[in-house]
Amino acid sequence: MQDTFRHKGLRKKLVEELQAKGIHQPAVLKAMLAVPRHLFVDKTFEHLAYKDIALRIDANQTISQPYTVAYQTELLAVESGMKVLEIGTGSGYQAAILHAMEASVYTVERHAILHQKASKQFVFLGYEAIQSYHQDGFEGLANEAPFDRIIVTAAAPEIPKALVAQLKNKGRMVVPVNKSKTSQHMLLIQKEGDKTLMVEGADFVFVPMLKGIESETGTALKRLNK
Ligand code: SAH
Numbered sequence: 001m002q003d004t005f006r007h008k009g010l011r012k013k014l015v016e017e018l019q020a021k022g023i024h025q026p027a028v029l030k031a032m033l034a035v036p037r038h039l040f041v042d043k044t045f046e047h048l049a050y051k052d053i054a055l056r057i058d059a060n061q062t063i064s065q066p067y068t069v070a071y072q073t074e075l076l077a078v079e080s081g082m083k084v085l086e087i088g089t090g091s092g093y094q095a096a097i098l099h100a101m102e103a104s105v106y107t108v109e110r111h112a113i114l115h116q117k118a119s120k121q122f123v124f125l126g127y128e129a130i131q132s133y134h135q136d137g138f139e140g141l142a143n144e145a146p147f148d149r150i151i152v153t154a155a156a157p158e159i160p161k162a163l164v165a166q167l168k169n170k171g172r173m174v175v176p177v178n179k180s181k182t183s184q185h186m187l188l189i190q191k192e193g194d195k196t197l198m199v200e201g202a203d204f205v206f207v208p209m210l211k212g213i214e215s216e217t218g219t220a221l222k223r224l225n226k
Helices: 006-019 028-032 044-050 066-076 093-100 112-126 161-165 218-225
Strands: 055-057 061-062 083-087 106-111 131-134 147-152 167-178 184-192 195-204
Touching: 006 028, 006 066, 006 167, 028 066, 028 093, 044 055, 066 093, 066 167, 066 184, 066 195, 083 093, 083 112, 093 112, 106 112, 112 131, 161 167
Parallel strands: 083 106, 083 147, 106 131, 147 167
Antiparallel strands: 055 061, 167 184, 184 195
């Protein structure tokens, strides 16, 4: 699959839609205009890639809705050269957006199949600078810490303590935390010495953040899903 003029046109429309919904940071809009979202979804969903909706990916997970990606990325306030950790690689799209904003990106996924697919896609698209790991995101990435920014893209039961510990002083973390059984509120956490400041954002719906890793391959997964 390629990135054609038609795709670029659809992307422009999507970005205009996001602007109308309140997304305004130029760096975020520029990245969303640049990254070919249709190359992060299954071929069968290609025609839906530039609709503002979440789509199913492997392992019963989802690629977040573009508005959600833009909202989280704006709250994160990423600047060029920052070291950013993402928990929940999924399709790899959010990591690609952070890469397009010139961040130094580390991303962690618990499902082997998603980790493998996203890693391949990063190389295919020339985003090989993105470092991806098949690990449990609850533990963060101690060897690479501290980070300027941490973004969690799955619903956390509570603020993951290990992640707060891996933030730099004045660093920011954006994490959707369970509000009810079916929805999360977005939290923006800023580290100030021993303290953390917290601001609550809008409500969203994410797939759950789960402990441990899954090592199944594509074929084994199909079996499991039957
Ligand atoms: N950022 C992704 C969104 C994927 S959905 C994208 O742009 O496509 C959230 C992802 O978080 C899922 O792939 C899920 O498997 C992953 N996840 C859930 N719990 C996790 C954990 N403890 N560690 C790492 N990844 C996790």
